[in-house]
Amino acid sequence: MNQLQSPADKIAISLSLLCAIHCLAAPILIALLPALASLPLESESMHLWMVVGVLPISLFSLTLGCKKHRKFQVAYIGSVGLIMMIFALLGEVIGFGEVVEKTLTLVGAALIALTHFWNYQLCRHQSNSCDCH
16 A cells, blocks of 8 residues: 555545534534634634645545555545535535535535545555565
């Protein structure tokens, strides 16, 4: 397995899960702990920076993985997740409601995390079945 691809999959999974947790937990925490309302947990800049972090790592990792295991549907499904995250970011400009934005974010983050897990497993299996050692 490429030295950078495995950590990149793990980072992308972590960022996707962090995004989903943020999306679900921030409104609950703000409602339960009013002091947190002063923090920028709900700001759109948080979503922007999450996508800015996930996008290059995901593209890098999924590209390397697909070159190795040749299961290109992994990259296609991961790309759908990335596109959903981008549309969620643009939701205010496009005119989506908050429910649609959160749904796009959560489903997109889940797809990204699942495809990176799948990519990681396929690459690990590919490395273990190699007869070149």
